[in-house]
Amino acid sequence: xxxxxxxxxxxxxxxxxxxxxxxxxxxxxxxxxxxxxxxxxxxxxxxxxxxxxxxxxxxxxxxxxxxxxxxxxxxxxxxxxxxxxxxxxxxxxxxxxxxxxxxxxxxxxxxxxxxxxxxxxxxxxxxxxxxxxxxxxxxxxxxxxxxxxxxxxxxxxxxxxxxxxxxxxxxxxxxxxxxxxxxxxxxxxxxxxxxxxxxxxxxxxxxxxxxxxxxxxxxxxxxxxxxxxxxxxxxxxxxxxxxxxxxxxxxxxxxxxxxxxxxxxxxxxxxxxxxxxxxxxxxxxxxxxxxxxxxxxxxxxxxxxxxxxxxxxxxxxxxxxxxxxxxxxxxxxxxxxxxxxxxxxxxxxxxxxxxxxxxxxxxxxxxxxxxxxxxxxxxxxxxxxxxxxxxxxxxxxxxxxxxxxxxxxxxxxxxxxxxxxxxxxxxxxxxxxxxxxxxxxxxxxxxxxxxxxxxxxxxxxxxxxxxxxxxxxxxxxxx
Amino acid sequence: xxxxxxxxxxxxxxxxxxxxxxxxxxxxxxxxxxxxxxxxxxxxxxxxxxxxxxxxxxxxxxxxxxxxxxxxxxxxxxxxxxxxxxxxxxxxxxxxxxxxxxxxxxxxxxxxxxxxxxxxxxxxxxxxxxxxxxxxxxxxxxxxxxxxxxxxxxxxxxxxxxxxxxxxxxxxxxxxxxxxxxxxxxxxxxxxxxxxxxxxxxxxxxxxxxxxxxxxxxxxxxxxxxxxxxxxxxxxxxxxxxxxxxxxxxxxxxxxxxxxxxxxxxxxxxxxxxxxxxxxxxxxxxxxxxxxxxxxxxxxxxxxxxxxxxxxxxxxxxxxxxxxxxxxxxxxxxxxxxxxxxxxxxxxxxxxxxxxxxxxxxxxxx
Numbered sequence: 001x002x003x004x005x006x007x008x009x010x011x012x013x014x015x016x017x018x019x020x021x022x023x024x025x026x027x028x029x030x031x032x033x034x035x036x037x038x039x040x041x042x043x044x045x046x047x048x049x050x051x052x053x054x055x056x057x058x059x060x061x062x063x064x065x066x067x068x069x070x071x072x073x074x075x076x077x078x079x080x081x082x083x084x085x086x087x088x089x090x091x092x093x094x095x096x097x098x099x100x101x102x103x104x105x106x107x108x109x110x111x112x113x114x115x116x117x118x119x120x121x122x123x124x125x126x127x128x129x130x131x132x133x134x135x136x137x138x139x140x141x142x143x144x145x146x147x148x149x150x151x152x153x154x155x156x157x158x159x160x161x162x163x164x165x166x167x168x169x170x171x172x173x174x175x176x177x178x179x180x181x182x183x184x185x186x187x188x189x190x191x192x193x194x195x196x197x198x199x200x201x202x203x204x205x206x207x208x209x210x211x212x213x214x215x216x217x218x219x220x221x222x223x224x225x226x227x228x229x230x231x232x233x234x235x236x237x238x239x240x241x242x243x244x245x246x247x248x249x250x251x252x253x254x255x256x257x258x259x260x261x262x263x264x265x266x267x268x269x270x271x272x273x274x275x276x277x278x279x280x281x282x283x284x285x286x287x288x289x290x291x292x293x294x295x296x297x298x299x300x301x302x303x304x305x306x307x308x309x310x311x312x313x314x315x316x317x318x319x320x321x322x323x324x325x326x327x328x329x330x331x332x333x334x335x336x337x338x339x340x341x342x343x344x345x346x347x348x349x350x351x352x353x354x355x356x357x358x359x360x361x362x363x364x365x366x367x368x369x370x371x372x373x374x375x376x377x378x379x380x381x382x383x384x385x386x387x388x389x390x391x392x393x394x395x396x397x398x399x400x401x402x403x404x405x406x407x408x409x410x411x412x413x414x415x416x417x418x419x420x421x422x423x424x425x426x427x428x429x430x431x432x433x434x435x436x437x438x439x440x441x442x443x444x445x446x447x448x449x450x451x452x453x454x455x456x457x458x459x460x461x462x463x464x465x466x467x468x469x470x471x472x473x474x475x476x477x478x479x
Numbered sequence: 480x481x482x483x484x485x486x487x488x489x490x491x492x493x494x495x496x497x498x499x500x501x502x503x504x505x506x507x508x509x510x511x512x513x514x515x516x517x518x519x520x521x522x523x524x525x526x527x528x529x530x531x532x533x534x535x536x537x538x539x540x541x542x543x544x545x546x547x548x549x550x551x552x553x554x555x556x557x558x559x560x561x562x563x564x565x566x567x568x569x570x571x572x573x574x575x576x577x578x579x580x581x582x583x584x585x586x587x588x589x590x591x592x593x594x595x596x597x598x599x600x601x602x603x604x605x606x607x608x609x610x611x612x613x614x615x616x617x618x619x620x621x622x623x624x625x626x627x628x629x630x631x632x633x634x635x636x637x638x639x640x641x642x643x644x645x646x647x648x649x650x651x652x653x654x655x656x657x658x659x660x661x662x663x664x665x666x667x668x669x670x671x672x673x674x675x676x677x678x679x680x681x682x683x684x685x686x687x688x689x690x691x692x693x694x695x696x697x698x699x700x701x702x703x704x705x706x707x708x709x710x711x712x713x714x715x716x717x718x719x720x721x722x723x724x725x726x727x728x729x730x731x732x733x734x735x736x737x738x739x740x741x742x743x744x745x746x747x748x749x750x751x752x753x754x755x756x757x758x759x760x761x762x763x764x765x766x767x768x769x770x771x772x773x774x775x776x777x778x779x780x781x782x783x784x785x786x787x788x789x790x791x792x793x794x795x796x797x798x799x800x801x802x803x804x805x806x807x808x809x810x811x812x813x814x815x816x817x818x819x820x821x822x823x824x825x826x827x828x829x830x831x832x833x834x835x836x837x838x839x840x841x842x843x844x845x
Contacts (some may be wrong), residue, residue, distance in 0.1 A: 018693055045673060224781060296824070310665065378546060378547075378548075384556050384560075385555065388560050389500070389504070389507075391557065391563045392496070392500045392562065392563050393504070395563065395566065395570075396570075398497060405500070405504045408508040409507075409508050410508070425507060428508065428510070428547070432507065432512050432513075433546055436512055436546060436547050
């Protein structure tokens with residue numbers, strides 16, 4: 001595995017630490033400590049990534065390659081110091097890895113261990129020094145953890161500490177706690193956590209704020225979320241591979257647009273792989289491109305891959321509406337060591353299915369949201385249909401019939417105005433159009449029934465009808 | 480579907496309208512997508528060799544209107560609007576014309592044919608004829624000749640002046656006390672020919688009734704003709720231009736139109752015989768070349784489509800041969816072209832000789 005930058009390798013070690021914490025199932029702490037040297041010391045940055053998860057078996061370091069083209073010797077000498085211990089070990093092992101060496105004998109050097117003196121604990125610290133300014137690295141790490149909060153992994157707390165080794169000795173800490181203020185229960189599924197995490201992320205303006213923005217989102221109605229999960233079951237090799245998708249549609253109160261997010265109408269698709277933020281693969285980009293957004297009333301204007309992040313630009317989205325999408329691909333039963341290996345076709349299919357299910361879930365839960373362009377057109381007839389239907393009932397000279405219709409609609413016969421009847425009918429018509437729209441999505445998945453869809457038959461009828469009309473078009477009969 | 484106009488008939492129709500409305504209300508209140516099934520009728524198919532049931536007036540499948548397709552929803556919107564108007568007309572026992580209905584929501588209906596289709600749909604749904612809905616057309620047909628009748632309390636005494644045109648009554652179901660001494664009924668396609676015959680005092684010289692629908696006949700004209708044939712049992716002849724439209728108008732009198740196929744059995748007049756003009760008449764009556772017009776591409780298309788109508792082969796194969804001849808010759812002409820020899824040629828020679836021919840070769844028309 002090769003890395004294009006020191007940032008990437010740094011985030012890789014953090015991801016590995018997260019996996020060790022997940023494996024432990026105990027409450028864990030993950031600390032990233034950045035020690036900045038005084039300016040006289042050529043901007044040496046000492047990075048310590050430590051976790052209290054299960055110990056490392058060094059496997060995750062085996063395939064790492066130092067690439068001169070990617071990182072460059074002037075940034076890093078390729079040397080890592082790793083201390084690790086498992087709960088059952090009696091000592092803390094200490095290794096030095098030189099990634100520049102390709103021969104395994106010279107690559108790994110075992111250094112003297114430290115005794116644990118009977119204390120039971122586990123954990124790992126990866127330590128290395130690079131020539132880089134903390135101002136360059138820190139925003140990347142912070143952004144990484146802000147995204148990590150979306151996963152809401154319940155047993156890990158993250159901290160990022162920056163220490164300046166100059167005369168001031170200043171120190172700043174940044175804590176990322178997944179569980180405040182209303183944590184989902186420990187029993188919550190990954191999907192539920194992801195959903196609540198994305199909702200929180202949106203309400204906190206991209207986790208840039210510590211609390212939900214009450215002025216932009218005065219009520220919970222402003223944020224509508226849907227979730228979908230697709231699982232690979234047929235392929236034995238990949239059985240258990242999951243793709244979770246969460247879609248959140250938020251509408252910011254128009255009066256307080258001051259804290260509107262910088263990406264505006266565009267949607268950034270967060271892509272998590274095995275519980276870590278990851279760059280989106282070209283095949284996932286293809287999957288996103290091939291989704292039938294129009295059937296959900298959305299028009300995709302463009303899709304770009306900006307530094308590993310997919311940015312979707314919409315056409316005709318209401319000015320204060322925003323769509324956030326998260327994809328998380330992981331293995332249900334295994335805790336994976338981060339790798340760059342991609343199962344492209346599989347991921348593509350899983351993404352499409354999961355996104356579709358998330359959209360369907362959102363539509364199911366929130367009436368009137370994401371109606372297809374087709375359904376919206378049909379909905380535009382609802383007021384007129386309702387008015388005429390109400391007219392047929394109210395103008396009837398048969399009061400028994402009127403009473404019966406009122407009771408079918410659950411309305412009081414006496415003292416109810418025409419507008420109430422009209423509104424009631426309109427609501428029912430719209431909810432049926434929405435139901436039909438949902439069903440048509442579900443139906444489009446099934447290939448066989450499509451052959452006998454009534455639409456096809458009706459199309460034939462229509463053609464025949466048009467032919468007949470065409471033939472008689474010049475005969476204005478019966479005028 | 481035909482029936483006497485009475486308050487009980489209106490109340491039956493109003494009940495049917497309420498039942499239709501209630502079905503939709505029930506669907507909506509149960510969260511079901513309403514489905515409106517409209518029977519489909521046709522008076523011909525386009526496979527002349529097929530063994531079909533077009534002549535039996537049986538329904539030919541159903542159309543399904545749902546809330547799933549925009550075209551269906553628009554059609555439902557129009558249908559319900561027209562139904563609401565019809566309900567009011569029936570409740571108040573007033574009549575309205577199709578044009579009146581069109582002008583109630585012109586922007587939604589966009590054109591008259593949209594309203595016409597909705598009225599037809601309602602007739603099929605309610606299993607009735609258009610006049611039962613209290614929807615009438617502005618009368619278009621004319622009648623003259625040896626006939627007298629009452630419409631409601633209004634007297635139409637054509638016998639008094641047999642060559643004067645009278646409008647065909649709109650409420651045909653109100654026509655009664657028909658008295659006639661005519662020997663036949665002559666249906667002419669065009670008003671100009673009707674006027675030519677009136678000017679020539681045709682009905683003085685020939686004891687007949689002359690009717691024109693002024694082009695494609697409207698429902699009152701066809702129902703009036705049907706009523707006269709039923710009541711008077713007179714031979715009926717039809718004179719049309721020798722062109723595809725003339726032929727189509729002829730078939731409309733005899734077989735009914737596709738749009739009104741659901742009501743064809745009350746509108747068609749199978750007794751109608753084709754008097755002329757035939758493609759062969761151009762040679763027989765020595766029409767000069769300048770009177771013959773070449774068929775246009777649209778004419779040819781229309782003839783080719785009409786040739787496929789099953790009833791021609793089945794019921795009037797000779798008509799079909801004449802139509803084929805028209806296509807082969809590639810020319811058409813108007814009835815007025817027969818006046819090239821003299822203005823009164825049509826009334827003095829052509830029509831009497833054609834009727835004479837038909838009487839002696841009565842099998843020709845069948």
